Amino acid sequence: MNIxxxxxxxxxxxxxxxxxxTTQIITGKLPAxxxxxxxxxxxxxxxxxxxxxxxxxxxxxxxxxxxxIAGKGCYVATLTADxxxxxxIELATAKISSSIGLMKSLELSKADIISIIKDIx
Amino acid sequence: MNIxxxxxxxxxxxxxxxxxxTTQIITGKLPAxxxxxxxxxxxxxxxxxxxxxxxxxxxxxxxxxxxxIAGKGCYVATLTADxxxxxxIELATAKISSSIGLMKSLELSKADIISIIKDIx
Amino acid sequence: MNIxxxxxxxxxxxxxxxxxxTTQIITGKLPAxxxxxxxxxxxxxxxxxxxxxxxxxxxxxxxxxxxxIAGKGCYVATLTADxxxxxxIELATAKISSSIGLMKSLELSKADIISIIKDIx
Amino acid sequence: MNIxxxxxxxxxxxxxxxxxxTTQIITGKLPAxxxxxxxxxxxxxxxxxxxxxxxxxxxxxxxxxxxxIAGKGCYVATLTADxxxxxxIELATAKISSSIGLMKSLELSKADIISIIKDIx
DNA sequence: GTGGTCTAGACCACT
DNA sequence: GTGGTCTAGACCACA
Numbered sequence: 001m002n003i004x005x006x007x008x009x010x011x012x013x014x015x016x017x018x019x020x021x022t023t024q025i026i027t028g029k030l031p032a033x034x035x036x037x038x039x040x041x042x043x044x045x046x047x048x049x050x051x052x053x054x055x056x057x058x059x060x061x062x063x064x065x066x067x068x069i070a071g072k073g074c075y076v077a078t079l080t081a082d083x084x085x086x087x088x089i090e091l092a093t094a095k096i097s098s099s100i101g102l103m104k105s106l107e108l109s110k111a112d113i114i115s116i117i118k119d120i121x
Numbered sequence: 122m123n124i125x126x127x128x129x130x131x132x133x134x135x136x137x138x139x140x141x142x143t144t145q146i147i148t149g150k151l152p153a154x155x156x157x158x159x160x161x162x163x164x165x166x167x168x169x170x171x172x173x174x175x176x177x178x179x180x181x182x183x184x185x186x187x188x189x190i191a192g193k194g195c196y197v198a199t200l201t202a203d204x205x206x207x208x209x210i211e212l213a214t215a216k217i218s219s220s221i222g223l224m225k226s227l228e229l230s231k232a233d234i235i236s237i238i239k240d241i242x
Numbered sequence: 243m244n245i246x247x248x249x250x251x252x253x254x255x256x257x258x259x260x261x262x263x264t265t266q267i268i269t270g271k272l273p274a275x276x277x278x279x280x281x282x283x284x285x286x287x288x289x290x291x292x293x294x295x296x297x298x299x300x301x302x303x304x305x306x307x308x309x310x311i312a313g314k315g316c317y318v319a320t321l322t323a324d325x326x327x328x329x330x331i332e333l334a335t336a337k338i339s340s341s342i343g344l345m346k347s348l349e350l351s352k353a354d355i356i357s358i359i360k361d362i363x
Numbered sequence: 364m365n366i367x368x369x370x371x372x373x374x375x376x377x378x379x380x381x382x383x384x385t386t387q388i389i390t391g392k393l394p395a396x397x398x399x400x401x402x403x404x405x406x407x408x409x410x411x412x413x414x415x416x417x418x419x420x421x422x423x424x425x426x427x428x429x430x431x432i433a434g435k436g437c438y439v440a441t442l443t444a445d446x447x448x449x450x451x452i453e454l455a456t457a458k459i460s461s462s463i464g465l466m467k468s469l470e471l472s473k474a475d476i477i478s479i480i481k482d483i484x
Numbered sequence: 485g486t487g488g489t490c491t492a493g494a495c496c497a498c499t
Numbered sequence: 500g501t502g503g504t505c506t507a508g509a510c511c512a513c514a
Contacts, residue, residue: 009219010433010503012498023226049499088227093237095220098130100241102216105144106209110242114235116214120221121231131497133504159486170506175487191252192486192513251461252488254513265468291514330469335479337462342483344458347386348451352484356477358456362463363473373512375489401501412491417502433502434498486514492507499501 001030001037005046013048017056025065025076026088032078036066122151122158126167134169138177146186146197147209153199157187160195243272243279247288255290259298267307267318268330274320278308364393364400368409376411380419388428388439389451395441399429402437 003020005013024030036042039057043050057074060066068074079087103113124141126134145151157163160178164171178195181187186208189195200208224234245262247255266272278284281299285292299316302308310316321329345355366383368376387393399405402420406413420437423429428450431437442450466476 012433014498019223020226023223027226027228052499055498088229089237092224092227092229092234093241095223096234096237097241099216099220100238102140102144103213103242105141105148106213107148108209108213110239113213113217113238113242116210116217117221117234117238118231120214120218121224121234135504161486172507173505176504178487189487190514191254191488194486256513261465262468265465269468269470294514297513330471331479334466334469334471334476335483337465338476338479339483341458341462342480344382344386345455345484347383347390348455349390350451350455352481355455355459355480355484358452358459359463359476359480360473362456362460363466363476377489403501414492415490418489420502431502432499435501436499437502487512489509489511491509494504494506496504497502 003046014052014055017053018059021056021060022065026084030076032076034076036074038073124167135173135176138174139180142177142181143186143212147205151197153197155197157195245288256294256297259295260301263298263302264307268326272318274318276318278316280315366409377415377418380416381422384423385428385454389447393439395439397439399437
């Protein structure tokens with residue numbers, strides 16, 4: 001498991017952590033039944049408050065990415081390839097949707113947007 | 122000048138106002154030298170604090186979209202068609218860039234993203 | 243008499259007008275006894291409020307640069323070459339003094355400042 | 364960190380604070396990664412409104428002197444000696460430039476200005 | 485009338 | 500506790 005904190009944006013820390021774990025689960029880098037390291041361990045390693053990590057873990061559980069066994073640890077949930085792909089599309093669509101409104105009011109056509117993406121991807 | 126406040130997101134008010142004015146200037150809906158209504162006027166009309174509008178106006182001035190004459194009013198700056206187009210691309214690129222990182226870590230190809238955009242635009 | 247308004251700074255209009263007239267008197271471009279155009283005329287020509295010009299004229303009179311004959315007009319006062327030179331040095335010194343504090347706290351030496359001036363003059 | 368408020372001029376409070384912090388960062392009195400005291404703390408200590416301090420802090424962040432981690436604090440940015448020196452020259456040059464126009468219209472030579480500086484520094 | 489600054493509160497999200 | 504945002508007043512200088 002790899003988490004990289006680069007706080008150049010205003011995104012809250014717990015969201016950064018959450019996003020990185022979800023992408024690793026969706027892309028299969030973290031396999032089903034994988035046992036996540038302890039909250040306290042991650043917090044120490046990243047020099048982040050335990051509470052912040054806890055919040056990320058809670059979001060992961062709420063979204064069905066992990067499950068907790070009290071007293072033992074947190075494990076990556078079992079997701080079918082389809083489920084993972086749906087989550088992938090869902091996440092990506094949500095992210096892009098939030099920009100579409102501005103694009104439209106800037107009177108950028110679909111082609112304009114695609115050309116920008118081709119430039120920066 | 123039209124400003125519509127729909128506070129369904131967590132975006133700060135001053136940023137919503139800022140974004141709407143910039144798009145109207147960029148798309149030419151607000152012509153050069155246009156005298157914006159007074160800060161207090163806008164604040165009253167939108168039922169928003171004077172200071173919040175002031176902050177949006179300051180951002181507009183810093184980005185070169187308007188200029189202020191103290192005691193007189195605020196005016197839309199003169200921008201060439203090229204300058205306006207650059208701003209347009211700049212804004213759009215910045216917005217999209219912030220999503221590209223996630224797309225890549227989700228292992229979505231350029232084609233995947235374009236297909237999503239075609240769906241939701 | 244020439245007044246050029248370029249409102250790229252935050253300096254109040256009346257101060258801009260005041261400064262331009264004084265420099266023209268000090269450098270002899272406006273000779274003693276020269277009859278200034280009417281306040282209303284200047285205001286019209288520069289598209290500035292009469293009140294603003296009046297304020298500048300009052301400052302000029304208070305500083306002894308002009309004198310008013312009620313019902314006739316405003317005239318440039320008679321200043322000896324020495325008096326004019328003193329005003330010149332006075333104005334320049336005042337302007338520079340306001341920057342010296344910052345220079346010192348930036349730990350710039352006298353030589354540093356002089357080198358900057360040589361660069362930008 | 365030392366801030367001294369001497370409001371004998373018309374300079375806005377937030378600008379006074381901003382200028383003092385920048386000079387302390389530029390001259391190395393505030394080292395990189397130094398954690399600035401909390402906005403509310405400074406506000407209390409100086410008997411200044413929180414918002415005024417906030418405005419100064421925002422200017423500092425915009426100019427790259429500090430960076431903010433919401434919920435944690437504000438830290439002095441890491442600047443190389445070169446960067447700090449450039450900022451120093453930049454600030455000084457900007458300040459002096461604003462006086463040069465008047466000097467020229469007063470027909471003061473470069474030598475005249477240098478002689479004035481030698482007098483008052 | 486305008487913008488420029490400032491105050492003294494407040495609530496929220498994040499650590 | 501921290502910063503981020505916002506409100507509802509106020510006074511001033513400028514036009």
